[in-house]
Amino acid sequence: MKNNNQLEELIVAGFGGQGVLSLGMTLAYAGMLENKEISWMPSYGPEMRGGTANCITIISANKISSPIISLFDSAIVLNQPSMDKFAPRVKPGGILLYESSNIFKPSTRTDIEIIGIPATTEALQMKNAKVMNMIILGAYLQLRPVVSNESILEALQKVLPEKYHHLLPINRQALERGESMVLALKGQLVN
Amino acid sequence: MAEFKLMKGNEAMAEAAILAGCDAYFGYPITPQSEVLEYLAREMPKHNRIVMQAESEVASINMVYGAAGAGFRTMTSSSSPGISLMQEGISYIAGAELPCLIVNVNRAGPGLGTIQPGQGDYFQSVKGGGHGDYKMIVLAPASVQEMADFVYLGFDLADKYRNPVLMLSDGAIGQMMEKVEFKPYTRPVVDKSAWATTGKPKSRNRNYITSLFIQPERMEVHNLKLEEKFKQIREHEVRFEEINTTDAEYLFVAYGLSARICQKAMDIAREKGINIALLRPITLYPYPYQRLHELASQVKMMLSVELNSGQMVEDVRLGVNGKVPVEFYGRMGGMMPTPEEIVHHLETLIQYHHVN
Structure with missing residues (x-):
């Protein structure tokens, strides 16, 4: 892995309600639990009120300088406008992970790794549309293991109010589902 | 090992206000700092502290004026257009030599502008946005950690110099989350009995808080006293x-x-x-x-x-x-x-x- 896991600069973007901000926040929380430096910068402006949201999440072994960046090691995009906006801003050699049941025109760049998984369809099969973001997070962590799954689960326990703790098992399943979807895709590529 | 929390800058500032022993918070919601009032409205009553949503920023700052005069550790926060509304009150507080903390989570202007981050309130903050010869100590946090730390520092400096302190932040530092550690803090014991209007015992004369000195001779003496204080601040409080x-x-x-x-x-x-x-x-x-x-x-x-x-x-x-x-x-x-x-x-x- 690039940078020996020292620094990961990630953007997560999509529609409001897709769990964009909470995906980034869960990741940041897990980073904190692993004693890493973290920053989470949400969009809070007119674009958010107009229905799209994004957050820049940085996880680093060292103190983080700017929480605002324009180029990313990885991008997670959950709708077409975010694909169009952020695909060009992934650094060469970086990762672009997208939700393929919402996005029909992925980037055609060849200098980055582009992976699409139908997380929304999968979440509906799991009978809980809200875990879509955790399927995506599981897929992302399979590609970029910046924090451990255990830390994510611990983070969820702290981030989710206690009345939602009965949903922890399905979140765990969603994470694992995302992981295995990526593994399956990679297997296909090898074959 | 230190215990960290993941918080927005605004929330860290609010939590620090509670830990710093803030007795009374007065505010009016405005993006990008509405989390402060939300947080304090939820948490302050648990600590038997006063929190009030005023009818406007003009009212908030004058409530701060009153609470500071009565010897309370008090603060308000707002964002640029709201801070503009407070300028008259800030000038009065500086004139009356009262300690308080004011937080500006700066958004872009002029006018209503936009809710996105800005630093366009620099002149207003450091050159005196209100009328007359006064200065505020202005602290500029650059992280969520400093949003918390400078609340303690701000209150202490306000008490030390009997002067309003402004924390000048911005929408990004207010909205972003980073890890923050709330360091142990003991509120210094400050004797305010010589000036605070806490009820007159028979043993002393009445304390009188005002920024009005109608005779020019007396006003100038007051001005010179303030200038001496600002000189002390310039000599002792530069931080970078x-x-x-x-x-x-x-x-x-x-x-x-x-x-x-x-x-x-x-x-x-x-x-x-x-x-x-x-x-x-x-x-x-x-x-x-x-x-x-x-x-x-x-x-x-x-x-x-x-x-x-x-x-x-x-x-x-x-x-x-x-x-x-x-x-x-x-x-x-x-x-x-x-x-x-x-x-x-x-x-x-x-x-x-x-x-x-």
């Missing part, structure tokens, strides 16, 4: 951070969010072989003129980076006093420069000045 200055040929000067972006720009520039350093004023009043003056004999050029049309750059020029070129780069309207953009501008300036 500098990074990489030892071998520097060029210098970024930036505060708050801009300083964070400049740190990244500095890393990129150094990789390209440009020896640049960063001076980050932590107190915007009093300003680190002296240190800038010293650095002016070392570096070839300074670049002030701000989220406005060029305000702090005037103070950099005052410190440098013509010794080296002082340039400016800024974005406005809630737009934020990228580190790459700043480096590009820096390279152009270096070429322009032929100082290589």
Whole structure:
């Protein structure tokens, strides 16, 4: 892995309600639990009120300088406008992970790794549309293991109010589902 | 090991206010700092403290005036348009020599502007946004941790000098989440009995709080007393951070969010072989003129980076006093420069000045 896991600069973007901000926040929380430096910068402006949201999440072994960046090691995009906006801003050699049941025109760049998984369809099969973001997070962590799954689960326990703790098992399943979807895709590529 | 929490800058500031023993908070919601009132409305009553949503920012600051006069540790927070409304009250509080903390989570202006981050309130904050000869100590946090730390510092400095302290933050530092540690803090015991209006015992004369001195002779004496206080503040309370200055040929000067972006720009520039350093004023009043003056004999050029049309750059020029070129780069309207953009501008300036 690039940078020996020292620094990961990630953007997560999509529609409001897709769990964009909470995906980034869960990741940041897990980073904190692993004693890493973290920053989470949400969009809070007119674009958010107009229905799209994004957050820049940085996880680093060292103190983080700017929480605002324009180029990313990885991008997670959950709708077409975010694909169009952020695909060009992934650094060469970086990762672009997208939700393929919402996005029909992925980037055609060849200098980055582009992976699409139908997380929304999968979440509906799991009978809980809200875990879509955790399927995506599981897929992302399979590609970029910046924090451990255990830390994510611990983070969820702290981030989710206690009345939602009965949903922890399905979140765990969603994470694992995302992981295995990526593994399956990679297997296909090898074959 | 230290225990960290993941919080927004606004929430960290609110939690620190509780831990600092803030007795009373008065505020009116405005983006991008509405989390402060939300947080305190939820948490303050659990600690038997006063929290009130006033009918306007004019009312909030005057409630702060009253509470400070009665000896309470008190604060308010708002964002740019709301802080403008408070200027008359701030001037009165400074005139009456009362301690309080005011937080401005700066958004872009003028007018209602936008809710995105800005630093356009620099002049208002450090040059006196209200009327008359007064100064506030102005603290500029650049991280969620400092949003918490400067609440303690701000309250303590306010008590020490019996003067309003302003924390000048911005929408990005207020909205972003980072890890924060709430360091152990003991509220210093401050004897306010000589001036606070807490009810008159028979043993002393009545305490009287006012900013009105109708006789010019008495007013001037009061002015001179305030000026002596501001002189003490200038001598003792200058705070700044500098990074990489030892071998520097060029210098970024930036505060708050801009300083964070400049740190990244500095890393990129150094990789390209440009020896640049960063001076980050932590107190915007009093300003680190002296240190800038010293650095002016070392570096070839300074670049002030701000989220406005060029305000702090005037103070950099005052410190440098013509010794080296002082340039400016800024974005406005809630737009934020990228580190790459700043480096590009820096390279152009270096070429322009032929100082290589």
